[in-house]
Amino acid sequence: MxxxxxxxxxxxxxxxxxxxxxxxxxxxxxxxxxxxxxxxxxxxxxxxxxxxxxxxxxxxxxxxxxxxxxxxxxxxxxxxxxxxxxxxxxxxxxxxxxxxxxxxxxxxxxxxxxxxxxxxxxxxxxxxxxxxxxGREDIRARVLRTVGDPVTRFQEDPLRILRAIRLKVTLGLNLDPEVSMAIVNTAGLLQHVSGERIFRELKQILLSDSVCAGLTDLESYGIGPVILPEVFSARVGDVARAVSFSGKDLATRLTLLLRRPVPGGSTEGSFSVVDKIGTRFNLPAKLTQDIRWLLEHCDPEVPLNPSSSCARGIRGSRPARDNPQDGESGHFADPAYVVRRIIYHYGERQLERLIDVKWSLWRGFGKDGIPGGVLFLVSGLWRAKAEETGDFHRVALSGDDIMEILGVKSGPVVGEAISYLEEEILKDPRKNKRDELVGMLLEWWSNRR
Missing domain, CATH: 3.30.460.10 (Beta Polymerase, domain 2)
Structure with missing residues (x-):
C-alpha cells in the first residue's frame, strides 16, 4: 500500500x-x-x-x-x-x-x-x-532497527553505535533486541572514532530531555567507559540525576558530568579531566575555560571557592553566618556585591550556570532544602537587579583618561587604578560617574604616593 x-x-x-x-x-x-x-x-x-x-x-x-x-x-x-x-x-x-x-x-x-x-x-x-x-512501520512501533545485520553496520562505521543511543534518547525509540546485543558486543570499536565525531553525538544526548536515560544507557551498554573512561569508571547514577535537573546548557551539563569528588576537596583532579576531554573532543577554549571555573566553585554550600582568585578579598565568599561582617569590610559580605563582581568579570550567563550547577548537584544527590551557596547568590542577584541605580559593567574612565588625569605614562599603575575603580563601582554602582570617579582616583593616587 x-x-x-x-x-x-x-x-x-x-x-x-x-x-x-x-x-x-x-x-x-x-x-x-x-x-x-x-x-x-x-x-x-x-x-x-x-x-x-x-x-x-x-x-x-x-x-x-x-x-x-x-x-x-x-x-x-x-x-x-x-x-x-x-x-x-x-x-x-x-x-x-x-x-x-x-x-x-x-x-x-x-x-x-x-x-x-x-x-x-x-x-x-x-x-x-x-x-x-x-522504516515507517518501525516509527509506528517506536523501534530502532538497522538495515541488515547490526554488527556489520556497526563495523562499517562504529559511530553508529553511539548514534543508536542518541536516536533512542532523542526520539523516544526502543532498541531492537539484535541491535542491543550488537551494541554490547561492538562498543569497543568506538575507540577508532575521532573525538570530534563522538562529541557531535554526545552533545545531542547531553542536551536532550532524556539525558538521565541517555547517560544510564551509555553506562549499561558499555559505551561510556570507551568514550569517557574518566567519568564512567564509577557508577553514574547520582551524576546522571544531577545533570537531568539542570537546564539545557552545554557548559552546565558538562560541568555536572565531569565533577568528581577528589580526596581532600581539591579540584585539581577535575581540572585535569577537563583538559584531557577538551583535547580529545577538540572543545572550544572558551567552553573548557567556563567549565574549569564552574568546577572550581561548584560546592553548593558556599557561593564561591574561598581559596580562589575570584573570591580573593571578598569576606562574603562564604554565607554571612560563617563569616560575620566587620566594620572594616562589611560590604564584602553583601551578596549583591559578590554577584556584581561575578557578572563584571565572568558575565551574567556564567553566574546563572553557577547557580544551576550548585542547585542541580544538591538535588541530584538527594539533599533536602536549599543550600547556602544558592541562597546567597540568588538573593544577591535579586538585590543587584532591584538596586540597579548605575551601570557597573564598564568603568566610566578609560585607561587614557587615567593617564591624563594622573599625568603618568602607560604602565602597571594604570592597571592598578582601573582595578581600584572597578572594585569601588562594584560595591556601589552609583559611583560610576565621571566626576565622582575623578575625585576617587585623585584621592587614591594621593594616598598611594
Whole structure:
C-alpha cells in the first residue's frame, strides 16, 4: 500500500532545488533524517536531497556548491546536502568506504544507510513515500532497527553505535533486541572514532530531555567507559540525576558530568579531566575555560571557592553566618556585591550556570532544602537587579583618561587604578560617574604616593 506525505511540510527551497535537478534530467528525493522527522511530526533540522545525478553533474546544476565530501558523493548547496545514489564497499578506516559505485537505483542507495528509520525517501513532487525496509512501520512501533545485520553496520562505521543511543534518547525509540546485543558486543570499536565525531553525538544526548536515560544507557551498554573512561569508571547514577535537573546548557551539563569528588576537596583532579576531554573532543577554549571555573566553585554550600582568585578579598565568599561582617569590610559580605563582581568579570550567563550547577548537584544527590551557596547568590542577584541605580559593567574612565588625569605614562599603575575603580563601582554602582570617579582616583593616587 502506497503512503503519502503532505507536501506543505516541505520548504519551498527544497522543492525548488528538486525542480532544478529534475529540469537537468535527474531524479530527486528527500532522504535521511528529514523524512524520519516529518513522519514523527517534528521539524527537520537538516535536509538531504538524493539524486541519480553524479557529483560532477550536481555541480553543473549548482555551480556555486561546496565540493567538500565530493569524493564520497556529497555536494553541499548552502545548508542542504545533495547526495548521489551510490553503493559503498570496503570500509577500511571505520568510516569512509574504500569504493563508491554510482548509477545504482534508489533502493540500493537506501540499503547502505544505518537504520530503517533513516532509510526512507520522499518524492517532493507527489509526496509518495519509498520505504523498502519498513522504516515507517518501525516509527509506528517506536523501534530502532538497522538495515541488515547490526554488527556489520556497526563495523562499517562504529559511530553508529553511539548514534543508536542518541536516536533512542532523542526520539523516544526502543532498541531492537539484535541491535542491543550488537551494541554490547561492538562498543569497543568506538575507540577508532575521532573525538570530534563522538562529541557531535554526545552533545545531542547531553542536551536532550532524556539525558538521565541517555547517560544510564551509555553506562549499561558499555559505551561510556570507551568514550569517557574518566567519568564512567564509577557508577553514574547520582551524576546522571544531577545533570537531568539542570537546564539545557552545554557548559552546565558538562560541568555536572565531569565533577568528581577528589580526596581532600581539591579540584585539581577535575581540572585535569577537563583538559584531557577538551583535547580529545577538540572543545572550544572558551567552553573548557567556563567549565574549569564552574568546577572550581561548584560546592553548593558556599557561593564561591574561598581559596580562589575570584573570591580573593571578598569576606562574603562564604554565607554571612560563617563569616560575620566587620566594620572594616562589611560590604564584602553583601551578596549583591559578590554577584556584581561575578557578572563584571565572568558575565551574567556564567553566574546563572553557577547557580544551576550548585542547585542541580544538591538535588541530584538527594539533599533536602536549599543550600547556602544558592541562597546567597540568588538573593544577591535579586538585590543587584532591584538596586540597579548605575551601570557597573564598564568603568566610566578609560585607561587614557587615567593617564591624563594622573599625568603618568602607560604602565602597571594604570592597571592598578582601573582595578581600584572597578572594585569601588562594584560595591556601589552609583559611583560610576565621571566626576565622582575623578575625585576617587585623585584621592587614591594621593594616598598611594
Amino acid at each position: 502506497r503512503e503519502y506525505v503532505d507536501l506543505e511540510k516541505i520548504p519551498f527551497k527544497i522543492r525548488a532545488m528538486a525542480s532544478a535537478i529534475k529540469e537537468a534530467g535527474g531524479r530527486a528525493f528527500i532522504v535521511g533524517g528529514a523524512v524520519r522527522d516529518m513522519l514523527l511530526g517534528l521539524e527537520p533540522a537538516d535536509w538531504d536531497i538524493g539524486t541519480d545525478l553524479e557529483p560532477r553533474e550536481i555541480l553543473m546544476v549548482f555551480p556555486g556548491a561546496s565540493t567538500c565530501g565530493i569524493e564520497f558523493g556529497r555536494v553541499l548547496v548552502g545548508d542542504v546536502d545533495v547526495v548521489s545514489f551510490r553503493a559503498e564497499r570496503d570500509y577500511e578506516d571505520k568510516r569512509h568506504p574504500g569504493k563508491v559505485i554510482y548509477g545504482v537505483p534508489l533502493e540500493k542507495d537506501l540499503e547502505r544507510r544505518d537504520f530503517t528509520v533513516n532509510a526512507m525517501a520522499l518524492d517532493p513532487f507527489s509526496g509518495e513515500l519509498f520505504d523498502p525496509f519498513g
